[in-house]
Amino acid sequence: MAAPMSYKGYVVIKKLDLSKILIRYASKLREATDKSQSQGKHKNTFIDSLRVYVRGGAGGQGHPRFGGIGGDGGNVVIRASKNTSLKSVFRLYPTKRFSAPTGKNSQKYRLLGDPGENLKIDVPVGISVQTDSGRVIGELDTEGQELVLARGGKGGNPDNGFLGRKGENRSVKLDLKLLADIGLVGFPNAGKSTFLSAVSRANPKIAAYPFTTIQPQLGIVEYPDSRRISIADLPGLIEGAHDNFGMGHRFLKHIERTKLLLMLVDINGFSLGVKYDLRTAFETILLLNKELELYMTDLTDRPTILVLNKIDTDSTSESKADKIIQDVKNLPETLKNVDNELHPKSLLKFDDIFTISAKEKLGLECVLSCIRNRLDYYAELKRTESDRIKGDVVEEIFDKRLV
Ligand SMILES: Nc1nc2c(ncn2[C@@H]2O[C@H](COP(=O)(O)OP(=O)(O)OP(=O)(O)O)[C@@H](O)[C@H]2O)c(=O)[nH]1
């Protein structure tokens, strides 16, 4: 009798152990999946905006009996750094809360409380900070630039009845706009990523289907004399992007700060699929023009270079390209031959037009030397313009002094 009882007892104990183990294992598994989900949500995505809560440290309490002063709370400060990304910021602060340390209280034997240290967070260069109401608090465009997002509270002192004050707190949006010299715009499949990978060391995904690129990519062109020019490859735009078709206008903010646009067009035109009409290359140029102006009217004033790609397609490619160039050069006359709905309000003026094959690396040198010359030309123009404005101001002051 004894043996089966102990056997049964053994089974019961084992069962209990097993269920404990299972419960423990299940909770560990849940923890692990939660963690991986919270990290995985942003695993492969490019984060170009992050809403965070910032709070300055509270001031330390003063010591009314001995006139002791509490330390001020620390500030929350962001600093522009080339070596970080919003994704790294998110990884370091998954709760998206930046709280600076509080100031130390005044003590009998240490009447001056130590101030709380500033909480400094590195953010990528090109960040603009906005309040919830959309007001821009500041922009960090150069390495090392800093911006205080929330000030720490004053330490307790006679003015505040020795009661340390709370630090400032608010929610702000860190909005990243890439700072590239050149912005690549075009319909999907035009060959933008192929172009970027042909002229730089960037290794973007390339494929024969639309919307291969789903997040902006930066590439650097290095010239033999070590000059470097950055190019941003953006997800393809399609007609109706302003109505949120395709990837919408979401990524166009990244070309706001580019100095030059490079419009890349497939000479064979574009069709989203078999059920959709084919848009000719000339039509895609007009449609891109329209989408750019719908996103931001000034964009059509931005210096732009037109690049017709896939010149290697077949024996008719050259004549196709010549016809497109003629049509573009004869704008607005040629608009008469296209639907009214494709007419942009203000036409882009192309500085230059090139025909290339990004895939076969044909004609790329001309484009690269052109973009360099154009960038130098516009930089010089900007310099002389600002000198002129400065000159005018000096003259104005001088005039005023004479009066
Ligand atoms: N024949 C030919 N094919 C090209 C050329 N350039 C790109 N392609 C092909 O066109 C397809 C699309 O190229 P991508 O570089 O991915 O195009 P994309 O403009 O980046 O497309 P999205 O990322 O979808 O906006 C790929 O199959 C490329 O191999 C070219 O000069 N000649």
Ligand SMILES: [Mg+2]
């Ligand atoms: Mg692409």
